[in-house]
Amino acid sequence: MTTSINKTRHKRSSRHYSCFAGNRDPALPVHKLASFTIVALVGSLWFTTVSAQQVLRWGADPSGGAPYVFNDPNHPDQYIGYEKEMVDALAAAMGRRPEFVASDWETLVSALQRGSFDVIVNGLEPTTDRAKQIDFSNAYYVFELQLTVRSDEDRIRALADCHNRVVGTLGNTAASRLMQKDGIPWRGYPDPVAAYRDLELKRIDAVLMDVPMEMYYARPNPKFKPAGQPFSRGTYNVGLPKGKDKLKAEVNAAIYKIIRDGTLEQILRKWNLWNDAQAELQNPIRSGQPASNVAYEITSASFNWREAIWRLTRAAAVTVLIAFGSMFIALSLGMPLAIGQWKGPRWLQWLCTVYIEFFRGTPVLVQLLFLYFGLPAIGLAMPGWLTALVGLGLNYAAYESQVYRAALTAIPRGQWEASYSLGMSPVLAFRRIILPQAFRIALPPMTNDFVSLFKDTSVAYAISVWELATAYRELANASGQFLLLGVAVSLFYLAMSLPMAHLARRLERRLQRKEAPEVAHVEVGR
Amino acid sequence: MIRVNELLKQASGTCILRGVSFKVAPRTVLGVIGASGSGKTTLLRCLNGLERIDGGSIEFDDVRLEAKLSRTEYARRIKELRRRVGTVFQHLNLFPHLTVLGNIVEAPIHVSRAARSEAETEAYELLESVGMKHLAQRYPESLSGGEQQRVAIARALAMHPQLLLFDEPTSALDPKRAAGLRSLLLTFIERGHTMVIVSHAIGFLIGLADHLLYMEGGAVVEYGETDRLLNSPSDPRTKDFVQQAE
Numbered sequence A: 001m002t003t004s005i006n007k008t009r010h011k012r013s014s015r016h017y018s019c020f021a022g023n024r025d026p027a028l029p030v031h032k033l034a035s036f037t038i039v040a041l042v043g044s045l046w047f048t049t050v051s052a053q054q055v056l057r058w059g060a061d062p063s064g065g066a067p068y069v070f071n072d073p074n075h076p077d078q079y080i081g082y083e084k085e086m087v088d089a090l091a092a093a094m095g096r097r098p099e100f101v102a103s104d105w106e107t108l109v110s111a112l113q114r115g116s117f118d119v120i121v122n123g124l125e126p127t128t129d130r131a132k133q134i135d136f137s138n139a140y141y142v143f144e145l146q147l148t149v150r151s152d153e154d155r156i157r158a159l160a161d162c163h164n165r166v167v168g169t170l171g172n173t174a175a176s177r178l179m180q181k182d183g184i185p186w187r188g189y190p191d192p193v194a195a196y197r198d199l200e201l202k203r204i205d206a207v208l209m210d211v212p213m214e215m216y217y218a219r220p221n222p223k224f225k226p227a228g229q230p231f232s233r234g235t236y237n238v239g240l241p242k243g244k245d246k247l248k249a250e251v252n253a254a255i256y257k258i259i260r261d262g263t264l265e266q267i268l269r270k271w272n273l274w275n276d277a278q279a280e281l282q283n284p285i286r287s288g289q290p291a292s293n294v295a296y297e298i299t300s301a302s303f304n305w306r307e308a309i310w311r312l313t314r315a316a317a318v319t320v321l322i323a324f325g326s327m328f329i330a331l332s333l334g335m336p337l338a339i340g341q342w343k344g345p346r347w348l349q350w351l352c353t354v355y356i357e358f359f360r361g362t363p364v365l366v367q368l369l370f371l372y373f374g375l376p377a378i379g380l381a382m383p384g385w386l387t388a389l390v391g392l393g394l395n396y397a398a399y400e401s402q403v404y405r406a407a408l409t410a411i412p413r414g415q416w417e418a419s420y421s422l423g424m425s426p427v428l429a430f431r432r433i434i435l436p437q438a439f440r441i442a443l444p445p446m447t448n449d450f451v452s453l454f455k456d457t458s459v460a461y462a463i464s465v466w467e468l469a470t471a472y473r474e475l476a477n478a479s480g481q482f483l484l485l486g487v488a489v490s491l492f493y494l495a496m497s498l499p500m501a502h503l504a505r506r507l508e509r510r511l512q513r514k515e516a517p518e519v520a521h522v523e524v525g526r
Numbered sequence B: 001m002i003r004v005n006e007l008l009k010q011a012s013g014t015c016i017l018r019g020v021s022f023k024v025a026p027r028t029v030l031g032v033i034g035a036s037g038s039g040k041t042t043l044l045r046c047l048n049g050l051e052r053i054d055g056g057s058i059e060f061d062d063v064r065l066e067a068k069l070s071r072t073e074y075a076r077r078i079k080e081l082r083r084r085v086g087t088v089f090q091h092l093n094l095f096p097h098l099t100v101l102g103n104i105v106e107a108p109i110h111v112s113r114a115a116r117s118e119a120e121t122e123a124y125e126l127l128e129s130v131g132m133k134h135l136a137q138r139y140p141e142s143l144s145g146g147e148q149q150r151v152a153i154a155r156a157l158a159m160h161p162q163l164l165l166f167d168e169p170t171s172a173l174d175p176k177r178a179a180g181l182r183s184l185l186l187t188f189i190e191r192g193h194t195m196v197i198v199s200h201a202i203g204f205l206i207g208l209a210d211h212l213l214y215m216e217g218g219a220v221v222e223y224g225e226t227d228r229l230l231n232s233p234s235d236p237r238t239k240d241f242v243q244q245a246e
Helices: A001-021 A028-054 A082-094 A105-114 A130-134 A174-182 A194-202 A213-219 A244-258 A263-270 A276-286 A303-345 A346-361 A362-380 A384-409 A415-422 A425-462 A468-479 A482-515 B038-049 B072-085 B100-110 B115-127 B145-155 B175-190 B228-229 B236-245
Strands: A055-060 A098-101 A134-150 A165-172 A186-189 A206-209 A224-241 B002-011 B012-022 B029-034 B055-059 B063-066 B084-090 B162-165 B194-198 B211-216 B220-225
Touching: A001 A263, A001 A425, A028 A174, A028 A303, A028 B012, A055 A082, A055 A105, A082 A098, A082 A244, A082 A263, A082 B228, A098 B012, A105 A130, A105 A134, A105 A224, A105 A263, A134 A213, A134 A276, A165 A174, A165 A194, A174 A186, A174 A206, A174 A224, A174 B228, A186 A194, A186 B012, A194 A206, A194 A362, A206 A213, A213 A224, A224 A244, A224 B145, A244 A263, A244 A276, A263 A276, A263 B211, A303 A384, A303 A425, A303 A482, A346 A384, A346 B236, A362 A384, A362 A425, A362 A468, A415 A425, A415 A468, A415 B084, A425 A468, A425 A482, A468 A482, A468 B145, A482 B063, A482 B220, B002 B038, B012 B055, B012 B145, B012 B220, B029 B038, B029 B236, B038 B194, B055 B072, B063 B084, B072 B084, B084 B145, B115 B145, B145 B175, B175 B194, B220 B236, B228 B236
Parallel strands: A055 A098, A165 A186, A165 A206, B029 B194, B029 B211, B084 B162, B162 B194
Antiparallel strands: A134 A206, A134 A224, B002 B012, B002 B055, B055 B063, B211 B220
16 A cells, blocks of 8 residues: 555656656746745655655674575575565565665664664564663564584583583673673674684684574584583564654564464474474464563673673783783894895895785784684684784784884994994894894884784784773673773773883983983084 | 005996005004095995905905905904904994993993903093093083094094004094194004004194005005105196195
């Protein structure tokens, strides 16, 4: 019905427009022209609003998003998944055209609040934290959690065996909250693929995921086996902006409809996701009972500031470790690189230049992903924090080498010659005469690099290292406290970088004082 | 005794020194004169091993430099040579990050492995002899050109060289300070130093240099005792240069 009205409206407005555009009568009065314009404008405006109501923009994270919604391996420009099919059915029931908005799991809730899309359909569990920020429809799926271990694992039989292990999962999910509540060490991943890969590489000991993901990513892999039975039921609901009661009613009605006519069961069966829990959810609705809020155990952890600060402090410690470790690598590797490129034999110069240009010319993010996911292929699997430390160190060594080289070449040749004529060897001259002078020149840019390295530790987020930026994202997404936590995290960064800058300035001043204790009595033309 | 024989030095295809020969006897002073670009400074840089020679030889007592020597052997002999030769550069090249005292004791401590206390005691004596003892704790940047030069001289002397090389020592000095430097160098002669002084200021060398070497275009035009060369030059080119300089 709505569709046909829209079509007529569309026709009418375009007729207005063509009438206006086709009129070539120069005698047309100005006010008439103006009114035509207004009518055409209003008509087209009305048309756009109506057509916006006609679509159902739904947000989800398709990266590693199987079996919910993901890129079809055979047609990478198309999305498939059981939720994709379900949304198609829901939209049809609502008389709307579905429009998929690819988003990021961690920021789905804030994106919905910002209005990037109308609903979230992404295996979202209704938690008390999220319920403070957004609304939820009735449940459409009952999930359980499944623990997965390597097939040669014999000590982990249930989650309770994992108190001294590290368990991977997605950040801000029922699984992560459950483990946080139970005090089990866990690591958050941006997608299930990365988590299962780290399990395979023995970087973690187990993975806890919602059954749909476990079914798709872990079950077919002979290197894994399930540990124990699925447990801890929860529901997936459609996420909606607060206050959109009409939309909520529409969505609930649509869910009711596709459950009653068997469409949802068909879809779930097709994706091998049908089980008793689904039957328990759907049967009362099918037998005509109104959709009740099925009372399932909902794992929720409400936000705890004390714990947040504690986790931020731990993240800050990791940040400091990575920053100092990688700066140490950068400073010590930078010097041989600089000297090799400057004074080495031709092949060494070439080699150093290749190194430097490679690390300066490619994004550090790509380098980290390569080190983390690429190197295990040749049997070198480092833990995330070490990968970040080494990766940033190798990257910044390229920059430091150029700082050193600039400083070293800035020392006049006469300094070398004076040293040689006093009988010094090149090594002694370098160590005693050239290096101390070069250090003073290099200090300000080195400080600068160190401060920027400090902030660059945030790229470790990409390889699931729990450092400050990761902590901010995950805690803020869990709580919605982007502003407050943002301030807290900024303070953490500043508390670390300001003393460093201050220290460097003091050192600089001391070196400068040493050089010119008295400025007077200087003659020109020495 | 220093013997330079048929010295050749080339750089990017052109000859900078072509067959330079002379002798410097112990406890004598040789003045090298000539216009800019005549090869004076290059000659000096060959004598302290900063330039590798391309032909001929340099002999300093039992150390003999030749072009045909292997790289390592040449480097070894240059090390020997530098132990006997001290240089005061035209631009002095003091170490700006070290105090006056630090500039002087650096090489004795780290090259000759002298004890710091001994090196410092001797450095103060040297500074006193050049009239700079009161400025020992200053940094070079805060000194005048003349003061810096005296520090550079003391720094070279600290390694007890048998031969002292000076490159254009008067270039940055006013006449009064040049006279002061001249009388300082005269005391060095009394103490028995051997010196080679490159300068375009002939007046500075009169009464200081025993012999003069006039160079032009990388070759020796005339070599002889100072008085003879200045008063009755045998080559018309020397005559021209001396007349112009006066």
